[in-house]
Amino acid sequence: MNSGRDTVSIETKGVRKTYGERAAVDQVTLQVQKGEFVSLLGPSGCGKTTLLRMLGGLEQPDEGVILLGGRDVTGVPAYGRNSNMIFQQLALFPHMDVFHNIAYGLKVKKTPKAEIKRQVYEMLELVQLGDYSNRAISQLSGGQAQRVAIARALVNRPEVLLLDEPLSALDMQLRLDMQHELKRIQREFGGTFIFVTHDQSEAMNMSDRIGVMRSGKLLQYGTPDEIYENPADHFVAKFIGDTNLINVTVLGSDREVVRVDCFGHTLIVKENRGGSAQPTGTPSVLSLRYEYIRLGAEAEGSVNSFEGTVIESVYGGASIRYTLEITSELRIQATVLHQRGASRYAPGDIVRIGFDPDDALLLSEPEPESNQENRP
Numbered sequence: 622m623n624s625g626r627d628t629v630s631i632e633t634k635g636v637r638k639t640y641g642e643r644a645a646v647d648q649v650t651l652q653v654q655k656g657e658f659v660s661l662l663g664p665s666g667c668g669k670t671t672l673l674r675m676l677g678g679l680e681q682p683d684e685g686v687i688l689l690g691g692r693d694v695t696g697v698p699a700y701g702r703n704s705n706m707i708f709q710q711l712a713l714f715p716h717m718d719v720f721h722n723i724a725y726g727l728k729v730k731k732t733p734k735a736e737i738k739r740q741v742y743e744m745l746e747l748v749q750l751g752d753y754s755n756r757a758i759s760q761l762s763g764g765q766a767q768r769v770a771i772a773r774a775l776v777n778r779p780e781v782l783l784l785d786e787p788l789s790a791l792d793m794q795l796r797l798d799m800q801h802e803l804k805r806i807q808r809e810f811g812g813t814f815i816f817v818t819h820d821q822s823e824a825m826n827m828s829d830r831i832g833v834m835r836s837g838k839l840l841q842y843g844t845p846d847e848i849y850e851n852p853a854d855h856f857v858a859k860f861i862g863d864t865n866l867i868n869v870t871v872l873g874s875d876r877e878v879v880r881v882d883c884f885g886h887t888l889i890v891k892e893n894r895g896g897s898a899q900p901t902g903t904p905s906v907l908s909l910r911y912e913y914i915r916l917g918a919e920a921e922g923s924v925n926s927f928e929g930t931v932i933e934s935v936y937g938g939a940s941i942r943y944t945l946e947i948t949s950e951l952r953i954q955a956t957v958l959h960q961r962g963a964s965r966y967a968p969g970d971i972v973r974i975g976f977d978p979d980d981a982l983l984l985s986e987p988e989p990e991s992n993q994e995n996r997p
């Protein structure tokens with residue numbers, strides 16, 4: 622079992638895989654620490670499954686290196702690696718009961734019977750199916766089948782468990798429950814899990830770190846907080862969370878703050894992390910998260926402050942989402958916390974809108990959309 626987080630479990634260096642002319646995975650370098658839960662996140666066709674399959678040895682890269690537990694496994698097929706994979710179709714053996722499904726890998730390894738029993742029951746406890754050892758696979762619910770698949774994969778003590786959208790066939794409530802379960806199992810087992818998903822909230826809920834992919838490239842690799850608060854670019858900002866992306870023109874910059882023109886308003890904003898100073902006149906994009914915007918009395922004293930007209934107000938229980946028109950060319954969305962019984966703005970109301978430089982991020986212009994992928 623892995624308990625430390627200070628050593629690398631699996632690592633890729635400049636991994637590339639092409640199908641015909643097209644790079645499904647393009648120069649991906651990433652390092653996953655032992656005991657980490659990492660999600661590979663991105664829209665359909667961005668290359669996350671191909672990357673996962675290369676990590677598991679089901680595909681081989683055209684270029685680059687893969688290290689598993691410090692060993693170079695580039696070119697080593699799946700059966701020669703200490704990793705295991707779970708797919709959306711769980712592929713449990715229908716003619717075996719739960720016990721024998723989980724025991725299968727140990728039997729193949731010719732583990733002594735008593736040891737198999739001990740380890741299978743340990744796994745059944747881990748996935749909270751202690752009483753289900755004799756159940757037929759056909760008599761399991763979707764969530765129970767998921768747990769059996771996880772137990773079957775973990776009983777072999779893989780260096781890394783690779784999961785390819787295993788929850789996507791479940792209905793919403795069960796999916797949320799299984800997200801918590803999977804995280805708990807990973808924590809208790811102490812292993813390294815790499816999870817592919819196109820669902821940003823799923824990735825945010827479970828991961829220590831997220832790798833955001835687009836068109837085969839790893840755009841950003843960081844903790845959920847880093848990715849949310851400091852997105853590497855326009856695409857990541859839009860893919861994770863709700864944000865207004867506003868076209869602006871750079872007026873000038875001083876260290877980390879930049880003055881921009883936003884449809885006739887001069888705003889003071891923060892430069893993108895690691896971004897180089899952009900020259901005056903550069904067209905750019907400002908990312909302003911819905912919930913960082915303040916309205917009415919809350920907006921007084923903000924560094925950036927202007928008026929807008931409420932176009933729409935959508936009640937969301939704990940919060941209200943407003944659509945506000947600043948100019949005929951510019952509408953933004955703002956989400957504000959709402960307390961029961963508190964007054965709210967109505968369409969037509971003129972309200973003060975405010976935010977500080979730290980609340981907004983100037984991002985590089987987006988790359989043109991690739992036709993290789995579909996937005997979720």
Ligand SMILES: Nc1ncnc2c1ncn2[C@@H]1O[C@H](COP(=O)(O)OP(=O)(O)OP(=O)(O)O)[C@@H](O)[C@H]1O
Nearest residue numbers: 640645663664665666667668669670671672819993
């Ligand atoms: N065996 C293959 N032969 C040819 N092209 C492939 C093959 N596998 C994947 N591709 C292509 O490589 C690109 C990346 O596919 P991949 O399945 O890795 O994406 P993904 O992000 O996992 O998408 P999804 O979420 O839809 O599964 C896509 O353009 C896909 O069509």
